Amino acid sequence: MIICAFIVNPELYIIDEPFLGLDPLGIQSMLDLMVEKKNEGRTVLMSTHILATAERYCDRFIILDEGEVVAFGDLEALRQQTGLHNQTLDDIYIHVTQGGDVHA
Secondary structure (H helix, E strand, O other): OHHHHHHHOOOEEEEEOOOOOOOHHHHHHHHHHHHHHHHOOOEEEEEOOOHHHHHHHOOOEEEEEOOEEEEEEOHHHHHHHHOOOOOOHHHHHHHHHOOOOOOO
């Protein structure tokens, strides 16, 4: 189903959990496709719980907790907002979803 969207070539892709059920080669192929679309100037909005991959491939992040936006921005902005300098996106996610402070 996702591949059909890549054939149409829209300006915006909204992709929900694209890695579910994929083996490592499938995941890499999907990431390569998303990077290709990004390099073509397309926008890719992806939801995922695989934060290490998101940290490597995404420019900006929105962290939701119980359906509410609790933090957003690029990785450096999230680190500044939380005071968690040099921490991973996983660390930041755990912090903000467990009631940790976020400063805009």
